[in-house]
Amino acid sequence: MAGPVEAEKTAFDLLPDGLLIADDAGRVVLLNEMGARLLQCSADAALGRDFRSVLPLVDTAGRDCERRLLLPDGRELLVTARFVREARGAPVSRLVVSFRAAAARERAERDRAELISTVAHELRSPLTSVKGFTATLLHKWDRFTDEQRKLMLETVNADADRVTRLIGELLDVSRIDADRLELHRQVVDVGAAAARVVAGRVAAGESPQRFSVIVDGELPEVWLDPDKLDQVLANLVDNAIRHGRGTVTVHVAPAPGEGVDITVTDQGDGVPPEVRPLIFRRFWRAGRYGGTGLGLYIVKGLVEAHGGTVSVDDAPGGGALFRVRFPAGTPPFAR
DSSP states (O other): OHHHHHHTHHHHTTOSSEEEEEOTTSBEEEEOHHHHHHHTSOHHHHTTSBHHHHSOOSOOSSOOEEEEEEOTTSOEEEEEEEEEESSTTSOEEEEEEEEEETHHHHHHHHHHHHHHHHHHHHHHHHHHHHHHHHHHHHHHGGGSOHHHHHHHHHHHHHHHHHHHHHHHHHHHHHHHHTTOOOOOOEEOOHHHHHHHHHHHHHHTTOOGGGEEEEEOSOOOOOEEOHHHHHHHHHHHHHHHHHHOOSOEEEEEEEOSSSSEEEEEEOSSOOOOTTTTTTTTSTTOOOTTOOSOSOHHHHHHHHHHHTTOEEEEEEOTTSSEEEEEEEOSSOOOOOO
8 A cells, every 4th residue: 555655755745735644554654745844753754653643633533624733842733634435334444634834824814803803993983973873863853954964964975985995895805815806808098097086086075286197108008997997096096195295196108118107106205115015915004094904905906917017116206106007908808
């Protein structure tokens, strides 16, 4: 039995997880390289030993399982065991155990906990406002003037929009993580899209003097999803307003070679070099600002789904410069 297993060892050594295989007597016939590293013992020293002395599993009931296993030296592994039988009810002919360090699972659990905390925090404020104003209007409608009622309903509407945006962000993150973004490409006017996003911020109450939109030269034809493009621009402009100061400039120009460059700059403090590798990750937030920390992660996912790139640098006059580059001449297809 050991012969075929040894022949497969080279392939097993390529696995990212540790792998241990024992025969029907419980003797180790294979321990791959990652397994030896995690268990801190050599594969040769493990061969022929009872598997329980090499990797002391807790569950020996004959069931496949995944569980946390605490080693004698305090390290923790995630272990999956499978008991192989030639037929149902037959004796165990082989035990296959795969295992990995628990760090990746712990990071995933921390991400889930942070997501729950972020969503709860972001939902609490608007939902409290919606509940408060609707309850007040229902019970004390006659005590308010038409102008007061309008103001409260406008607040409820704005808070409902905030909740809708949050749910949209979470759905976008889910689709990006699962590589399931659907793109409906068409030829778009990137300069007009930038002007439209800025006009929306002005209509929402921002001063028109806060913005500058510049379109240079004749832009090449680009095939993009117009809704996703608006979302990228809106997130970058919102980021510049939230974290920057002074004028927010959206500059659209032909990219060197082929494509379209979009830069969004502000006149704030900029992004420190040591932080730049982090800002496109999920849940990254500047310390003194709120938000979900998902906006730039979504920007990166949407841009890369179009075959583009996004980066951050120093603006020439100080502040942050975010650069998005979309390729030109992309054929129309839906993803």
